[in-house]
Amino acid sequence: MSGEDFDFLLALLLNGASIGMMYALIALGFVLVYKATDAINFAQGEFVMMAGLIAAAILGIEGAPLIAAIVAAVAIMIGFGFALERVVLRPLLGRPVVAVIMATIGLAAVLRGLTPVVFGGETRALPLPIGDEPITLGPMSLAPIQVLGMVVTLAFFLGFNWFFKKSRMGVAMRAVADNQQVAQAMGINVQRYFALAWAMAGIVSAAGGIVWGSMLGVDVHLALVGLKVFPVVILGGLDSIGGALVGGLIIGIVESLVAGYVDPYVGGGTKDFVPYVLMILVLMVKPYGIFGKRRIERV
Amino acid sequence: MLTINNIEVVYDKVILVLKGVSIDVREGTITTLLGANGAGKTTTLKAISGVLRSERGEVTKGAIQLGDRRIDGMAAHDVTRLGLVQVFEGRRVFEQLTCEENLVAGGHVQRDGALVKQGIELVYSYFPRLKERRHQQSGYLSGGEQQMLAIGRALMSNPKVVLLDEPSLGLAPMLVEEIFGIVQRLVKREKLSVLLVEQNATLALEIAEHGYVMENGRIVLEGTAAQLRENSDIKEFYLGLNEGGARKSYRDTKHYKRRKRWLS
Ligand SMILES: Nc1ncnc2c1ncn2[C@@H]1O[C@H](COP(=O)(O)OP(=O)(O)O)[C@@H](O)[C@H]1O
Numbered sequence A: 001m002s003g004e005d006f007d008f009l010l011a012l013l014l015n016g017a018s019i020g021m022m023y024a025l026i027a028l029g030f031v032l033v034y035k036a037t038d039a040i041n042f043a044q045g046e047f048v049m050m051a052g053l054i055a056a057a058i059l060g061i062e063g064a065p066l067i068a069a070i071v072a073a074v075a076i077m078i079g080f081g082f083a084l085e086r087v088v089l090r091p092l093l094g095r096p097v098v099a100v101i102m103a104t105i106g107l108a109a110v111l112r113g114l115t116p117v118v119f120g121g122e123t124r125a126l127p128l129p130i131g132d133e134p135i136t137l138g139p140m141s142l143a144p145i146q147v148l149g150m151v152v153t154l155a156f157f158l159g160f161n162w163f164f165k166k167s168r169m170g171v172a173m174r175a176v177a178d179n180q181q182v183a184q185a186m187g188i189n190v191q192r193y194f195a196l197a198w199a200m201a202g203i204v205s206a207a208g209g210i211v212w213g214s215m216l217g218v219d220v221h222l223a224l225v226g227l228k229v230f231p232v233v234i235l236g237g238l239d240s241i242g243g244a245l246v247g248g249l250i251i252g253i254v255e256s257l258v259a260g261y262v263d264p265y266v267g268g269g270t271k272d273f274v275p276y277v278l279m280i281l282v283l284m285v286k287p288y289g290i291f292g293k294r295r296i297e298r299v
Numbered sequence B: 001m002l003t004i005n006n007i008e009v010v011y012d013k014v015i016l017v018l019k020g021v022s023i024d025v026r027e028g029t030i031t032t033l034l035g036a037n038g039a040g041k042t043t044t045l046k047a048i049s050g051v052l053r054s055e056r057g058e059v060t061k062g063a064i065q066l067g068d069r070r071i072d073g074m075a076a077h078d079v080t081r082l083g084l085v086q087v088f089e090g091r092r093v094f095e096q097l098t099c100e101e102n103l104v105a106g107g108h109v110q111r112d113g114a115l116v117k118q119g120i121e122l123v124y125s126y127f128p129r130l131k132e133r134r135h136q137q138s139g140y141l142s143g144g145e146q147q148m149l150a151i152g153r154a155l156m157s158n159p160k161v162v163l164l165d166e167p168s169l170g171l172a173p174m175l176v177e178e179i180f181g182i183v184q185r186l187v188k189r190e191k192l193s194v195l196l197v198e199q200n201a202t203l204a205l206e207i208a209e210h211g212y213v214m215e216n217g218r219i220v221l222e223g224t225a226a227q228l229r230e231n232s233d234i235k236e237f238y239l240g241l242n243e244g245g246a247r248k249s250y251r252d253t254k255h256y257k258r259r260k261r262w263l264s
């Protein structure tokens, strides 16, 4: 391998890792909800879109500071998470899983449909004061927004790792995820933890919406990043926080590699379906993902 | 301390499982509830602790009192807050959590984190084996350790009343004796009141003061443990002894059942 080839490979790997971590950020919202409440949220991409739109709309107001846009996006998404749990999901408790899936698919359609009505159809910019001069490190370089994406993702994963391992609330939430009936009997208000999980997904989506929105621009198509959630979480395990990070990295790197090495020969487009091929392969050999929880079988 | 007054329980709006059950658990004592599989013992405990509703069950008649508070119809987590906690049949530890994290979750109702730490030390003093396993994932503990953890976890809420559902299930006799001994000590030292559900009547009547026998959703016998130990029906069926004290074969069960109808 010549030096130039090697640099090309390094560049692909780094770019893939950074995009992969940004996928992981979005997948994290999905995993939080699934882990705590068993609900499969098909509207995760729409959450991200909604948060991005809110932030962009506020930034669009003359003289509005960035911090206001961030605070508003986070606050509204938290409120939205709580409201959604209370109004849509709680009445569905105890119904078949399909009911919840249908509800979130419906919600996704509603959010996409309402977007042009509320925010208009044009693509908005979500400029962050980080410049666009690539940050270089030896032979590698990355756009500042991708570096920011990695930093934000890492901060969230470290934060949640602390929360679930060290805080009493986090341990209680894992207890709810483990066994709802027993958690209740231990004095844990399960309902309240469901709501908390949705609100946490709201916060994560706000971060995802701002980072992705800043990179791609904000319109209804931003919701498409949600499509990457499924290969990522199937790979990592639907209920594994660490799995979301690893799954994101794998998908991001694989995408980047096929885009770099395969696309030039076939005219492009492979990176859009290769993650799904990977997902199907993983489903066949490891149905619970790499880190997904298995019921412990006792002998 | 805990009074169950003539309750009826219905699952799914139509399946009547408890048909007028009354039980009294006196403060600082162990009361046992005996009965064969499917009699309705677990349903009784779930009705008291309030988790019944998550199985679409409902108390449709009667009342349950904890001290002077009426608790039927209350959410399970509120009942625990009032000082009553259930230890489930089959232990049901939070398998994905470590031993110590199970205890932390059990102490959820404590406002003060320092009380949780104290509680954990108290549990370890009764169950030193849990301390050795504190950082192990609880799903991989042995059956006996899981039972200890389930009891310890329940203690973390600092309860006045503990409902124990078949703690001896599937455990070696030595372990059962160890655990029953600890329960007895807990009752004495921590001033607990215990409602103990068992199929192992011999053991249960050894540590209980008072007992009830349930059959088909009804209480068919009640008395002090001494009275129940001497009762010929109990001897025959639950203790597996005939009048002379010799072991009886299981074939006589039919005969027992026929006679039982006269009793109830
Ligand atoms: N969730 C439920 N829904 C419907 N029927 C139930 C449910 N749980 C228990 N039962 C029925 O209630 C009866 C009593 O069960 P249970 O209380 O578990 O008995 P025990 O603990 O004495 O073995 C059984 O006939 C059982 O089939």
Ligand SMILES: [Mg+2]
Pocket: B041, B042, B043, B089
């Ligand atoms: Mg039972």
